[in-house]
Amino acid sequence: MPDAAVSIRGVKKNFGSFVAIRELSFEIRDNEFFTLLGPSGCGKTTLLRLIAGFESTTDGEIFLYGEEIEKLPPDKRPINTVFQSYALFPHMTVAENIGFGLRMLGWNATDINNRVEQMITTVKLDEFSHRKPAQLSGGQQQRVALARAMAPQPRVLLLDEPLSALDLKLRQQMRAELKALQKETGITFIFVTHDQEEALTMSDRIAVMSAGELQQLGTATQIYEEPANRFVANFIGETNLIDATIHSVNGQQVVCELPGGFLLDARIDNSTAVNTGAQGAVSIRPERLSIVAPDTSQQPTNHQGDHSLLNATLIDTTYLGTDTIYSLKLTEDHNLSVRVQNNNALGSKAIGDTVTVCVEAAQFLAQ
Amino acid sequence: MASGTFTPVRKWLLLPTWVTIGFFLLLPILLVVVYSFLTKEFRGGVDWTFSLDAYDQFMFDRGLFGDEAPSIEWTYITIFFRSIVQALIATLFCLIIGFPTAYFIATRPASSRSIWVFLITVPYWVNLLIRTVSMKFLIRDNGPMNQGLMALGLIDTPIHLINTNIAVQLGLFYSYLPFMVLPIYASVERYNFALSEAAADLYASRWTILREVLIPSVKPGIIAGCILVFVPSLGAFLAPDLLGGAKTFMIGSLIEEQFKGTAGNWPFGAACAVILLTLVLMALTLYARAQSKERAQEQRAG
Numbered sequence: 001m002p003d004a005a006v007s008i009r010g011v012k013k014n015f016g017s018f019v020a021i022r023e024l025s026f027e028i029r030d031n032e033f034f035t036l037l038g039p040s041g042c043g044k045t046t047l048l049r050l051i052a053g054f055e056s057t058t059d060g061e062i063f064l065y066g067e068e069i070e071k072l073p074p075d076k077r078p079i080n081t082v083f084q085s086y087a088l089f090p091h092m093t094v095a096e097n098i099g100f101g102l103r104m105l106g107w108n109a110t111d112i113n114n115r116v117e118q119m120i121t122t123v124k125l126d127e128f129s130h131r132k133p134a135q136l137s138g139g140q141q142q143r144v145a146l147a148r149a150m151a152p153q154p155r156v157l158l159l160d161e162p163l164s165a166l167d168l169k170l171r172q173q174m175r176a177e178l179k180a181l182q183k184e185t186g187i188t189f190i191f192v193t194h195d196q197e198e199a200l201t202m203s204d205r206i207a208v209m210s211a212g213e214l215q216q217l218g219t220a221t222q223i224y225e226e227p228a229n230r231f232v233a234n235f236i237g238e239t240n241l242i243d244a245t246i247h248s249v250n251g252q253q254v255v256c257e258l259p260g261g262f263l264l265d266a267r268i269d270n271s272t273a274v275n276t277g278a279q280g281a282v283s284i285r286p287e288r289l290s291i292v293a294p295d296t297s298q299q300p301t302n303h304q305g306d307h308s309l310l311n312a313t314l315i316d317t318t319y320l321g322t323d324t325i326y327s328l329k330l331t332e333d334h335n336l337s338v339r340v341q342n343n344n345a346l347g348s349k350a351i352g353d354t355v356t357v358c359v360e361a362a363q364f365l366a367q
Numbered sequence: 368m369a370s371g372t373f374t375p376v377r378k379w380l381l382l383p384t385w386v387t388i389g390f391f392l393l394l395p396i397l398l399v400v401v402y403s404f405l406t407k408e409f410r411g412g413v414d415w416t417f418s419l420d421a422y423d424q425f426m427f428d429r430g431l432f433g434d435e436a437p438s439i440e441w442t443y444i445t446i447f448f449r450s451i452v453q454a455l456i457a458t459l460f461c462l463i464i465g466f467p468t469a470y471f472i473a474t475r476p477a478s479s480r481s482i483w484v485f486l487i488t489v490p491y492w493v494n495l496l497i498r499t500v501s502m503k504f505l506i507r508d509n510g511p512m513n514q515g516l517m518a519l520g521l522i523d524t525p526i527h528l529i530n531t532n533i534a535v536q537l538g539l540f541y542s543y544l545p546f547m548v549l550p551i552y553a554s555v556e557r558y559n560f561a562l563s564e565a566a567a568d569l570y571a572s573r574w575t576i577l578r579e580v581l582i583p584s585v586k587p588g589i590i591a592g593c594i595l596v597f598v599p600s601l602g603a604f605l606a607p608d609l610l611g612g613a614k615t616f617m618i619g620s621l622i623e624e625q626f627k628g629t630a631g632n633w634p635f636g637a638a639c640a641v642i643l644l645t646l647v648l649m650a651l652t653l654y655a656r657a658q659s660k661e662r663a664q665e666q667r668a669g
């Protein structure tokens with residue numbers, strides 16, 4: 001097996017008495033579009049700075065393609081960074097900015113020119129090569145920062161929220177371009193964002209972080225469909241989190257009891273072992289719920305068959321164009337939100353009606 | 368450009384400034400220029416007759432009785448040249464010490480920066496004359512510096528500094544260092560240190576970062592500091608008078624002599640001042656031209 005691009009082993013980082021990174025261990029594969037996702041202040045930038053070499057670890061090691069890099073200063077690491085604020089050199093032109101790293105590496109002038117031109121074309125800045133950064137728009141500056149970091153063909157590219165300063169339209173366009181660029185160059189991307197949509201659409205794998213700790217590592221589908229804990233379930237997309245107690249266990253399948261006595265089939269992820277009686281919560285995505293016609297033949301609390309039906313009272317509806325959100329009351333303390341596509345098949349429901357909902361997928365979370 | 372709405376208000380508010388500048392800056396300069404074209408009185412002062420004698424005396428040597436064929440008078444040109452060199456060296460000296468000092472202060476935690484700035488300015492609460500005299504006292508042959516060094520056994524005979532160029536340099540350096548530190552500090556404080564990190568990330572060594580990223584970014588502060596040290600050093604007379612000797616005679620002292628007591632020559636002193644002022648203004652104008660040309664080029668490139 002080839003070495004991981006970056007291997008984080010037991011890394012801790014304190015600033016004085018403040019713990020920025022509690023303890024992190026994971027590997028980033030070669031050629032991977034890897035995303036660090038987490039709320040602001042959870043230590044994403046700190047981890048990037050440790051990898052780039054701007055900060056030194058309090059404890060633990062970082063390996064780059066099998067080599068420990070603790071002793072290497074930033075200018076000796078074959079890693080480049082796209083800074084959150086871009087940090088373009090204000091007194092240099094676009095071309096000079098992009099060529100800076102190559103010049104530092106001692107390339108000759110012809111090679112630098114060729115490479116700079118190539119990069120300028122790649123990021124579509126052909127008419128702007130003689131401008132200073134101050135004369136560019138935010139999106140253009142972002143491209144210069146990207147071209148500057150990619151020009152020396154680093155083995156690993158670090159991107160610290162590179163799209164956060166752009167407006168929505170540009171951001172969506174840049175997502176596709178970044179992803180394509182990564183595929184094309186095969187450079188390992190470590191991409192930092194607090195925007196879950198960005199993470200889900202771009203990444204091969206995502207590390208979800210909170211308060212300096214890794215919460216879950218997996219593909220977009222895994223972290224969305226099978227969140228490891230309440231934090232991930234809540235942070236990624238919308239979800240219904242309902243207190244639950246394990247009723248019976250069958251491998252990865254469990255039956256759990258919800259408030260109001262309902263029984264529900266749910267999965268648990270393979271790393272958690274639970275016993276009957278364990279307390280936790282189920283996470284149900286609003287779009288994995290549907291409102292069905294009340295079926296008199298099927299009891300909602302039926303123990304024998306399919307534990308997927310719940311009865312609840314409609315308390316509010318929100319029309320969203322393509323979808324409608326139904327807010328339901330399961331018990332006094334527990335609400336459910338259901339997202340249904342508008343296709344008129346449902347008929348009209350009035351506030352106060354009792355409706356039957358069918359749960360297509362639920363995940364039991366031990367913590 | 369700002370909208371015109373507030374312009375009339377602003378004009379009135381600026382009136383005191385204009386009056387002050389006109390009365391205390393432009394009027395004295397005008398007086399000096401006028402005096403330089405008058406005839407000297409024997410016991411100081413001027414006779415209100417137009418004359419080019421002052422400039423003639425500066426430029427030409429016509430012999431003891433003024434009846435020989437004119438040849439270039441080197442005395443004053445030499446003094447000017449020496450002063451410019453002295454001022455340049457003092458500026459360089461201040462820059463070499465001032466830049467790291469400013470960088471040091473600007474990189475302290477925000478809470479302690481003002482304390483460092485305060486410490487830099489503390490000596491300036493004492494009058495310049497007194498500071499220069501105490502410098503003389505410190506560095507004279509049997510002063511505390513030499514006695515200390517001899518007591519420590521580092522030297523056998525006192526280091527003779529008084530009346531040398533080095534003493535004058537020390538005096539100038541000590542007089543004008545904060546004028547270098549403060550503007551550089553102001554620009555380093557505004558410097559975006561992420562630029563240094565970006566450069567290091569792109570394989571630049573510390574030295575290269577300093578040369579190619581930090582210095583160009585704080586250039587306005589460096590230039591302001593150099594001007595603020597160079598200009599007063601050029602016209603300084605306290606340090607050369609008190610710490611230097613005949614060999615270190617500078618423009619400031621030459622001008623001062625012309626206006627002191629009854630031996631002076633006011634039109635000649637005024638002419639020296641005018642020539643000095645012209646040189647300084649020319650240098651600053653050339654610099655401003657170069658700057659605006661650079662900026663224009665940037666704009667055209669855009």
Ligand SMILES: Nc1ncnc2c1ncn2[C@@H]1O[C@H](COP(=O)(O)OP(=O)(O)O)[C@@H](O)[C@H]1O
Nearest residue numbers: 015018020038039040041042043044045046047
């Ligand atoms: N140099 C520093 N000194 C002290 N605290 C810091 C420093 N850098 C970051 N922190 C703290 O560490 C935490 C994580 O910061 P950061 O990694 O920038 O978060 P993120 O990038 O995820 O928003 C924050 O609470 C921040 O205040």
Ligand SMILES: [Mg+2]
Nearest residue numbers: 041044045046
């Ligand atoms: Mg950050």
